[in-house]
Each structure stands twice: as C-alpha cells, then as structure tokens.
Amino acid sequence: MYQEERLIAIISYLKQHKRISVEQICTLFDVSRDTARRDLVKLEEEKSIVRTRGGALLPSHVELKPYLSRLETVSEEKKKIGKLAASLIYEGDRVILDTSTTVQACAEQLANVNCTIITNSINQADVLSSKSNINIQLLGGTLEKDHRFLYGASVVNKLSEYYADKVFIGVIGISQEGLTIAHEEDGVVMRKMMQQAKQVIVLADHTKLGNTDFFKYAHLSDVDLLITDKIPPKPFRELLQQYDVELLTADEEQTGDD
Known part of the structure; x- marks a missing residue:
C-alpha cells in the first residue's frame, strides 16, 4: 500500500473512531512503528490531525487560510x-x-x-x-x-x-x-x-x-x-x-x- 493510501485510510478511521494509536496503525496496515510515526508526521504537516502521545486525534476545526x-x-x-x-x-x-x-x-x-x-x-x-x-x-x-x-x-x-x-x-x-x-x-x-x-x-x-x-x-x-x-x-x-x-x-x- 502506498503512503498516500494509508493516509486516506487513517483519516477515514479517525472519522469513525475519533482517535488512533501508533500500535493500531501498525496492526491495521502491517507497517513498522517508524512507518506509522512518519505517516502521522505527514498528516500533522498537512494539518489533518493533532498528534498525541502515542497516536493522533482529528482537529476540532480546520481553518482555511486566506x-x-x-x-x-x-x-x-x-x-x-x-x-x-x-x-x-x-x-x-x-x-x-x-x-x-x-x-x-x-x-x-x-x-x-x-x-x-x-x-x-x-x-x-x-x-x-x-x-x-x-x-x-x-x-x-x-x-x-x-x-x-x-x-x-x-x-x-x-x-x-x-x-x-x-x-x-x-x-x-x-x-x-x-x-x-x-x-x-x-x-x-x-x-x-x-x-x-x-x-x-x-x-x-x-x-x-x-x-x-x-x-x-x-x-x-x-x-x-x-x-x-x-x-x-x-x-x-x-x-x-x-x-x-x-x-x-x-x-x-x-x-x-x-
């Protein structure tokens, strides 16, 4: 699975379950902890998530820049x-x-x-x-x-x-x-x-x-x-x-x- 596909799937999971852990990403997508962390870093850079200790949450509101x-x-x-x-x-x-x-x-x-x-x-x-x-x-x-x-x-x-x-x-x-x-x-x-x-x-x-x-x-x-x-x-x-x-x-x- 490409990283882009995992990122979309992670966001989809978050919309249903509100939070996700690094361990859950590893289990769901059969990837290493390092890969899971890189996925979360990428999503955080895109302002799609809020990273937490050991996982991530969806932001409560995404503000559209001018x-x-x-x-x-x-x-x-x-x-x-x-x-x-x-x-x-x-x-x-x-x-x-x-x-x-x-x-x-x-x-x-x-x-x-x-x-x-x-x-x-x-x-x-x-x-x-x-x-x-x-x-x-x-x-x-x-x-x-x-x-x-x-x-x-x-x-x-x-x-x-x-x-x-x-x-x-x-x-x-x-x-x-x-x-x-x-x-x-x-x-x-x-x-x-x-x-x-x-x-x-x-x-x-x-x-x-x-x-x-x-x-x-x-x-x-x-x-x-x-x-x-x-x-x-x-x-x-x-x-x-x-x-x-x-x-x-x-x-x-x-x-x-x-």
Whole structure:
C-alpha cells in the first residue's frame, strides 16, 4: 500500500473512531512503528490531525487560510492536476472556473486558445488577462476579501444567463457525502456553476479524497470527471464507479494497484 493510501485510510478511521494509536496503525496496515510515526508526521504537516502521545486525534476545526497564503504553498500535486485540466480546454470552449487554488493552477497553465472563461475569481481573471485570445466574463457581486472571490445573489443570477461546455470545480472534501467546502456563500455559487455546464470536472489532490467539510453543495452524482494526483484506494475508486464518475490521474508513473 502506498503512503498516500494509508493516509486516506487513517483519516477515514479517525472519522469513525475519533482517535488512533501508533500500535493500531501498525496492526491495521502491517507497517513498522517508524512507518506509522512518519505517516502521522505527514498528516500533522498537512494539518489533518493533532498528534498525541502515542497516536493522533482529528482537529476540532480546520481553518482555511486566506487565498494569497494558500497560493504561496500551491503543491506540485496541484500544479500537475492543473496542467492536466488545462489540456482539456479546447478552441471555442465556454468554460466556468471557480475560485480554488487548484483551479488557478489550471488557469496559469492554460494555452492562449480562443475560448471564453466565466469566473467569479478576481485572481483567475488577473492570471488570464495576459492571454489575448481568451475572452473573460468576470461575475460581479460582493467581494470576499480574504479569499478573493465575488459572491451573492447578483453572481448567481448572472450565472443563470450563461450555458457553458465545462466547469472546473475545486473542493475541500469529496466523499460519500458529496462535495463540501468551508464557506456556504462560495458553495451556493459553485452549485449554480455546476448546473450551468454540460460537463462537471472536479479538481482535487489526494488529501481531499474521503474528506467532508462544513457545507455540502453537490452530490457525487452531479460530477462527470474527477482529476486527482494519485490513483485513489480501491474503495474510493469503487465509490466513483457507483456514481458513474470518470477518473483521471495526473501522476503518469503511478500504477493502478490496490
């Protein structure tokens, strides 16, 4: 089992049992104590757990950092996902982009193709403004200053006037419970974005798989394609199959084993 698969499984166990010990990790995954400790260190670095003496707990609340702070730490995984997503935007496409940093990685690597981009992200609009062939429709509304997106009834109403070929959506969590995010006002807009597109494409690195956050804005059945960085564990792949969600992985070197 890859470390990424164990990390997802550890978080899943914590969601059910609230705590886990190093000994339990060793028994559940047939690994050494050193490997178990490295897994916990990795999860702590990702702020997914709180380490305790001999084990770990789930944090009581995960605070979402301001957008510009998150941009400073955009991972190589997100960049790979963004590159693959950008390759799916073609000449003449009408595309909706949401406000996530993973979707911005897509915008940054998008070729200067003749297409139309609809977004409520002032960062996405700024990134794309240097590309002469791209037509940008920036949705107006109330500015969420920390996370640099526009929201409110005017954004939702304006979205209802557009019909797009594709929408690219980021998540904080994607699981059996559906697609979830930290802010309700952002989620309401994203729900409308999905309704206005023929194809719904979710961009999520492996740390988001199996997670559930504060506000649910869509069901798994609303998703057509998931792009992630690593091949998910078999139970998650089976969940995607159950809901007819196609899967693309950005890590070409990884093989699809259990």
